[in-house]
Amino acid sequence: xxxxxxxxxxxxxxxxxxxxxxxxxxxxxxxxxxxxxxxxxxxxxxxxxxxxxxxxxxxxxxxxxxxxxxxxxxxxxxxxxxxxxxxxxxxxxxxxxxxxxxxxxxxxxxxxxxxxxxxxxxxxxxxxxxxxxxxxxxxxxxxxxxxxxxxxxxxxxxxxxxx
Amino acid sequence: xxxxxxxxxxxxxxxxxxxxxxxxxxxxxxxxxxxxxxxxxxxxxxxxxxxxxxxxxxxxxxxxxxxxxxxxxxxxxxxxxxxxxxxxxxxxxxxxxxxxxxxxxxxxxxxxxxxxxxxxxxxxxxxxxxxxxxxxxxxxxxxxxxxxxxxxxxxxxxx
Numbered sequence: 001x002x003x004x005x006x007x008x009x010x011x012x013x014x015x016x017x018x019x020x021x022x023x024x025x026x027x028x029x030x031x032x033x034x035x036x037x038x039x040x041x042x043x044x045x046x047x048x049x050x051x052x053x054x055x056x057x058x059x060x061x062x063x064x065x066x067x068x069x070x071x072x073x074x075x076x077x078x079x080x081x082x083x084x085x086x087x088x089x090x091x092x093x094x095x096x097x098x099x100x101x102x103x104x105x106x107x108x109x110x111x112x113x114x115x116x117x118x119x120x121x122x123x124x125x126x127x128x129x130x131x132x133x134x135x136x137x138x139x140x141x142x143x144x145x146x147x148x149x150x151x152x153x154x155x156x157x158x159x160x161x162x163x
Numbered sequence: 164x165x166x167x168x169x170x171x172x173x174x175x176x177x178x179x180x181x182x183x184x185x186x187x188x189x190x191x192x193x194x195x196x197x198x199x200x201x202x203x204x205x206x207x208x209x210x211x212x213x214x215x216x217x218x219x220x221x222x223x224x225x226x227x228x229x230x231x232x233x234x235x236x237x238x239x240x241x242x243x244x245x246x247x248x249x250x251x252x253x254x255x256x257x258x259x260x261x262x263x264x265x266x267x268x269x270x271x272x273x274x275x276x277x278x279x280x281x282x283x284x285x286x287x288x289x290x291x292x293x294x295x296x297x298x299x300x301x302x303x304x305x306x307x308x309x310x311x312x313x314x315x316x317x318x319x320x321x322x
Contacts, residue, residue: 035313038312153201
Protein backbone atom coordinates (compact mmCIF):
# COMPACT_ATOMS: atom_id res chain seq x y z
CA UNK A 1 0.00 0.00 0.00
CA UNK A 2 1.43 3.37 -1.00
CA UNK A 3 1.25 6.41 1.25
CA UNK A 4 -1.37 8.01 -0.99
CA UNK A 5 -3.55 4.92 -0.72
CA UNK A 6 -3.11 4.88 3.03
CA UNK A 7 -4.11 8.56 3.22
CA UNK A 8 -7.07 7.83 0.98
CA UNK A 9 -8.16 5.02 3.28
CA UNK A 10 -7.86 7.29 6.34
CA UNK A 11 -9.83 10.06 4.68
CA UNK A 12 -12.60 7.62 3.76
CA UNK A 13 -13.09 6.21 7.25
CA UNK A 14 -16.44 6.99 8.85
CA UNK A 15 -14.64 8.88 11.63
CA UNK A 16 -12.78 11.17 9.24
CA UNK A 17 -15.90 11.84 7.20
CA UNK A 18 -17.94 12.71 10.29
CA UNK A 19 -15.15 14.96 11.62
CA UNK A 20 -14.71 16.74 8.27
CA UNK A 21 -18.39 17.50 8.01
CA UNK A 22 -18.96 18.42 11.66
CA UNK A 23 -20.55 21.87 11.90
CA UNK A 24 -18.94 22.80 15.16
CA UNK A 25 -16.10 20.42 15.98
CA UNK A 26 -14.08 20.92 12.80
CA UNK A 27 -14.06 24.75 12.96
CA UNK A 28 -13.25 24.47 16.66
CA UNK A 29 -10.20 22.28 16.01
CA UNK A 30 -9.09 24.44 13.10
CA UNK A 31 -9.59 27.64 15.10
CA UNK A 32 -7.61 26.20 18.02
CA UNK A 33 -4.83 25.22 15.61
CA UNK A 34 -4.63 28.78 14.28
CA UNK A 35 -5.04 30.59 17.61
CA UNK A 36 -2.35 28.56 19.35
CA UNK A 37 0.00 30.35 16.97
CA UNK A 38 -0.06 33.07 19.63
CA UNK A 39 1.57 30.79 22.22
CA UNK A 40 3.88 28.83 19.96
CA UNK A 41 5.11 30.97 17.08
CA UNK A 42 4.13 34.26 18.73
CA UNK A 43 6.42 33.60 21.69
CA UNK A 44 9.24 32.25 19.51
CA UNK A 45 9.08 35.52 17.55
CA UNK A 46 9.62 37.37 20.84
CA UNK A 47 12.70 35.23 21.51
CA UNK A 48 13.95 36.06 18.01
CA UNK A 49 13.35 39.73 18.82
CA UNK A 50 15.59 39.40 21.89
CA UNK A 51 18.35 37.53 20.02
CA UNK A 52 18.32 40.23 17.33
CA UNK A 53 18.42 42.92 20.05
CA UNK A 54 15.16 44.44 18.85
CA UNK A 55 13.71 44.32 22.36
CA UNK A 56 14.29 43.06 25.94
CA UNK A 57 18.01 43.93 25.61
CA UNK A 58 18.45 44.47 29.33
CA UNK A 59 17.52 40.84 29.99
CA UNK A 60 19.92 37.93 29.33
CA UNK A 61 18.87 35.84 26.33
CA UNK A 62 18.81 32.71 28.49
CA UNK A 63 16.30 34.25 30.90
CA UNK A 64 13.94 35.27 28.08
CA UNK A 65 14.39 31.89 26.43
CA UNK A 66 13.59 29.95 29.61
CA UNK A 67 10.41 31.95 30.22
CA UNK A 68 9.31 31.84 26.58
CA UNK A 69 9.81 28.07 26.32
CA UNK A 70 7.64 27.37 29.36
CA UNK A 71 4.61 28.48 27.31
CA UNK A 72 5.82 27.97 23.74
CA UNK A 73 6.23 24.22 24.26
CA UNK A 74 2.62 23.62 25.39
CA UNK A 75 1.64 25.91 22.50
CA UNK A 76 3.47 23.70 20.02
CA UNK A 77 1.91 20.62 21.63
CA UNK A 78 -1.61 22.01 20.98
CA UNK A 79 -0.51 22.95 17.47
CA UNK A 80 0.74 19.42 16.83
CA UNK A 81 -2.30 17.57 18.22
CA UNK A 82 -4.83 19.76 16.37
CA UNK A 83 -2.67 19.63 13.24
CA UNK A 84 -2.60 15.81 13.26
CA UNK A 85 -6.40 15.74 13.71
CA UNK A 86 -6.86 18.13 10.78
CA UNK A 87 -4.53 16.00 8.69
CA UNK A 88 -6.38 12.76 9.47
CA UNK A 89 -9.74 14.32 8.58
CA UNK A 90 -8.53 15.20 5.08
CA UNK A 91 -5.50 12.95 4.75
CA UNK A 92 -5.54 12.40 1.00
CA UNK A 93 -6.28 15.98 -0.05
CA UNK A 94 -3.71 17.31 2.42
CA UNK A 95 -1.00 14.80 1.55
CA UNK A 96 -1.25 15.57 -2.16
CA UNK A 97 -1.29 19.35 -1.60
CA UNK A 98 2.00 21.01 -2.57
CA UNK A 99 1.66 23.82 0.01
CA UNK A 100 1.36 21.17 2.70
CA UNK A 101 4.61 19.61 1.50
CA UNK A 102 6.40 22.96 1.53
CA UNK A 103 4.99 23.55 5.02
CA UNK A 104 6.33 20.20 6.28
CA UNK A 105 9.72 20.88 4.68
CA UNK A 106 9.84 24.30 6.37
CA UNK A 107 8.96 22.72 9.74
CA UNK A 108 11.76 20.20 9.27
CA UNK A 109 14.22 23.00 8.47
CA UNK A 110 12.98 24.97 11.49
CA UNK A 111 13.61 21.89 13.63
CA UNK A 112 17.18 21.67 12.32
CA UNK A 113 17.57 25.42 12.85
CA UNK A 114 16.46 25.07 16.48
CA UNK A 115 18.73 22.04 16.98
CA UNK A 116 21.75 23.99 15.69
CA UNK A 117 20.94 26.75 18.18
CA UNK A 118 20.57 24.22 20.99
CA UNK A 119 23.85 22.42 20.33
CA UNK A 120 26.08 25.15 18.96
CA UNK A 121 25.04 28.32 20.81
CA UNK A 122 23.08 27.27 23.89
CA UNK A 123 26.07 25.72 25.74
CA UNK A 124 28.13 28.92 25.41
CA UNK A 125 25.19 31.18 26.19
CA UNK A 126 26.37 32.10 29.69
CA UNK A 127 29.38 33.75 28.09
CA UNK A 128 27.52 36.03 25.70
CA UNK A 129 23.91 36.29 26.73
CA UNK A 130 24.20 39.33 29.01
CA UNK A 131 26.70 41.21 26.89
CA UNK A 132 26.29 43.61 24.04
CA UNK A 133 27.14 41.21 21.24
CA UNK A 134 25.17 38.17 20.14
CA UNK A 135 27.18 35.72 17.97
CA UNK A 136 26.50 36.33 14.28
CA UNK A 137 25.49 32.69 13.83
CA UNK A 138 22.82 32.95 16.51
CA UNK A 139 21.45 36.06 14.80
CA UNK A 140 21.29 34.22 11.48
CA UNK A 141 19.31 31.48 13.23
CA UNK A 142 16.85 34.07 14.57
CA UNK A 143 16.37 35.62 11.11
CA UNK A 144 15.85 32.17 9.55
CA UNK A 145 13.30 31.42 12.27
CA UNK A 146 11.38 34.67 11.57
CA UNK A 147 11.25 34.13 7.80
CA UNK A 148 10.52 30.40 7.83
CA UNK A 149 7.71 30.77 10.36
CA UNK A 150 6.17 33.36 8.09
CA UNK A 151 6.38 30.89 5.19
CA UNK A 152 4.79 28.17 7.36
CA UNK A 153 1.86 30.46 8.17
CA UNK A 154 1.47 31.40 4.49
CA UNK A 155 1.54 27.74 3.38
CA UNK A 156 -1.09 26.88 5.96
CA UNK A 157 -3.34 29.65 4.66
CA UNK A 158 -2.74 28.80 0.99
CA UNK A 159 -3.40 25.08 1.43
CA UNK A 160 -6.70 25.71 3.23
CA UNK A 161 -7.99 27.32 0.03
CA UNK A 162 -7.36 24.17 -1.96
CA UNK A 163 -8.82 21.53 0.34
CA UNK B 164 -22.88 58.87 0.21
CA UNK B 165 -24.38 55.79 1.77
CA UNK B 166 -22.23 52.90 2.88
CA UNK B 167 -24.04 50.73 0.37
CA UNK B 168 -22.83 52.95 -2.44
CA UNK B 169 -19.30 52.95 -1.06
CA UNK B 170 -19.29 49.13 -1.08
CA UNK B 171 -20.58 49.16 -4.66
CA UNK B 172 -17.90 51.61 -5.78
CA UNK B 173 -15.19 49.56 -4.15
CA UNK B 174 -16.62 46.41 -5.74
CA UNK B 175 -16.58 47.98 -9.19
CA UNK B 176 -13.06 49.40 -8.99
CA UNK B 177 -10.57 47.94 -11.48
CA UNK B 178 -7.59 47.67 -9.12
CA UNK B 179 -9.65 45.84 -6.56
CA UNK B 180 -10.88 43.54 -9.31
CA UNK B 181 -7.32 42.25 -9.69
CA UNK B 182 -7.20 41.42 -5.98
CA UNK B 183 -10.52 39.63 -6.13
CA UNK B 184 -9.83 37.53 -9.18
CA UNK B 185 -6.25 36.52 -8.50
CA UNK B 186 -6.16 33.05 -7.02
CA UNK B 187 -3.37 33.79 -4.58
CA UNK B 188 -3.79 37.46 -3.68
CA UNK B 189 -6.29 37.01 -0.85
CA UNK B 190 -4.61 34.04 0.90
CA UNK B 191 -1.25 35.83 0.70
CA UNK B 192 -2.69 39.02 2.17
CA UNK B 193 -4.37 36.86 4.84
CA UNK B 194 -0.97 35.34 5.64
CA UNK B 195 0.32 38.80 6.54
CA UNK B 196 -2.88 39.31 8.51
CA UNK B 197 -2.19 36.12 10.48
CA UNK B 198 1.47 36.99 10.96
CA UNK B 199 0.41 40.37 12.41
CA UNK B 200 -2.06 38.66 14.73
CA UNK B 201 0.61 36.18 15.84
CA UNK B 202 2.93 39.06 16.69
CA UNK B 203 0.18 40.98 18.50
CA UNK B 204 -1.08 38.01 20.52
CA UNK B 205 2.40 36.64 21.26
CA UNK B 206 3.44 39.99 22.73
CA UNK B 207 0.15 40.41 24.62
CA UNK B 208 0.46 36.91 26.10
CA UNK B 209 3.81 37.87 27.66
CA UNK B 210 2.51 40.97 29.44
CA UNK B 211 -0.82 39.44 30.48
CA UNK B 212 0.67 36.17 31.72
CA UNK B 213 3.19 38.23 33.70
CA UNK B 214 0.38 40.22 35.31
CA UNK B 215 -1.57 37.04 36.03
CA UNK B 216 1.51 35.51 37.63
CA UNK B 217 1.53 32.45 35.38
CA UNK B 218 4.75 33.19 33.50
CA UNK B 219 7.59 35.63 32.81
CA UNK B 220 7.91 36.26 36.54
CA UNK B 221 11.71 36.47 36.39
CA UNK B 222 11.55 39.78 34.55
CA UNK B 223 10.24 43.07 35.93
CA UNK B 224 6.98 44.28 34.42
CA UNK B 225 8.35 47.59 33.16
CA UNK B 226 11.20 45.79 31.40
CA UNK B 227 8.68 43.63 29.55
CA UNK B 228 6.16 46.40 28.92
CA UNK B 229 8.17 48.57 26.52
CA UNK B 230 9.12 45.99 23.87
CA UNK B 231 5.78 44.19 24.27
CA UNK B 232 4.01 47.45 23.56
CA UNK B 233 6.15 48.18 20.53
CA UNK B 234 5.75 44.72 18.94
CA UNK B 235 2.08 44.34 19.80
CA UNK B 236 1.39 47.69 18.14
CA UNK B 237 3.42 46.71 15.07
CA UNK B 238 1.49 43.44 14.83
CA UNK B 239 -1.82 45.26 15.23
CA UNK B 240 -0.95 47.77 12.48
CA UNK B 241 0.14 44.99 10.13
CA UNK B 242 -3.06 43.04 10.84
CA UNK B 243 -5.23 46.13 10.30
CA UNK B 244 -3.50 47.18 7.07
CA UNK B 245 -3.64 43.68 5.59
CA UNK B 246 -7.18 43.19 6.91
CA UNK B 247 -8.26 46.27 4.99
CA UNK B 248 -7.14 44.67 1.73
CA UNK B 249 -9.04 41.48 2.52
CA UNK B 250 -12.12 43.59 3.19
CA UNK B 251 -12.20 45.95 0.17
CA UNK B 252 -12.56 43.39 -2.63
CA UNK B 253 -15.85 42.21 -1.17
CA UNK B 254 -17.14 44.78 1.34
CA UNK B 255 -20.83 43.95 1.00
CA UNK B 256 -20.17 40.33 1.96
CA UNK B 257 -18.34 41.37 5.12
CA UNK B 258 -20.81 44.12 6.00
CA UNK B 259 -23.58 41.49 5.97
CA UNK B 260 -21.57 39.00 8.01
CA UNK B 261 -22.50 38.86 11.71
CA UNK B 262 -19.13 37.50 12.82
CA UNK B 263 -17.41 40.35 11.01
CA UNK B 264 -19.58 42.93 12.77
CA UNK B 265 -18.85 41.31 16.13
CA UNK B 266 -15.15 41.25 15.26
CA UNK B 267 -15.06 44.97 14.40
CA UNK B 268 -17.03 45.94 17.50
CA UNK B 269 -14.87 43.93 19.89
CA UNK B 270 -11.74 45.13 18.08
CA UNK B 271 -12.73 48.73 18.73
CA UNK B 272 -13.37 47.97 22.41
CA UNK B 273 -10.07 46.05 22.65
CA UNK B 274 -8.07 48.91 21.16
CA UNK B 275 -9.74 51.49 23.41
CA UNK B 276 -9.23 49.34 26.50
CA UNK B 277 -5.63 48.49 25.64
CA UNK B 278 -4.43 51.97 24.80
CA UNK B 279 -6.19 53.86 27.56
CA UNK B 280 -7.07 52.00 30.75
CA UNK B 281 -4.69 49.04 30.41
CA UNK B 282 -1.78 51.26 29.48
CA UNK B 283 -2.35 53.43 32.53
CA UNK B 284 -2.50 50.40 34.83
CA UNK B 285 0.80 49.08 33.47
CA UNK B 286 2.45 52.49 33.75
CA UNK B 287 1.35 53.45 37.22
CA UNK B 288 1.73 50.07 38.85
CA UNK B 289 4.79 48.77 37.08
CA UNK B 290 7.19 49.92 39.78
CA UNK B 291 6.34 47.21 42.26
CA UNK B 292 3.82 44.83 40.88
CA UNK B 293 3.92 41.39 42.34
CA UNK B 294 2.93 38.69 39.86
CA UNK B 295 -0.73 37.82 40.17
CA UNK B 296 -1.80 41.10 41.73
CA UNK B 297 -3.91 42.15 38.80
CA UNK B 298 -6.25 39.46 37.66
CA UNK B 299 -9.14 41.30 36.08
CA UNK B 300 -7.21 43.64 33.78
CA UNK B 301 -5.10 40.97 32.01
CA UNK B 302 -8.08 38.60 31.82
CA UNK B 303 -10.19 41.29 30.13
CA UNK B 304 -7.35 42.03 27.71
CA UNK B 305 -6.83 38.37 26.78
CA UNK B 306 -10.58 37.79 26.44
CA UNK B 307 -11.02 40.80 24.17
CA UNK B 308 -8.13 39.94 21.83
CA UNK B 309 -8.96 36.26 21.60
CA UNK B 310 -12.62 37.10 20.97
CA UNK B 311 -11.53 39.29 18.05
CA UNK B 312 -9.44 36.41 16.69
CA UNK B 313 -12.21 33.80 17.13
CA UNK B 314 -14.79 36.08 15.54
CA UNK B 315 -12.38 36.54 12.64
CA UNK B 316 -12.09 32.79 12.23
CA UNK B 317 -15.86 32.32 12.35
CA UNK B 318 -16.43 34.81 9.49
CA UNK B 319 -15.80 31.88 7.16
CA UNK B 320 -17.78 29.33 9.17
CA UNK B 321 -20.77 30.98 10.79
CA UNK B 322 -21.43 33.92 8.47
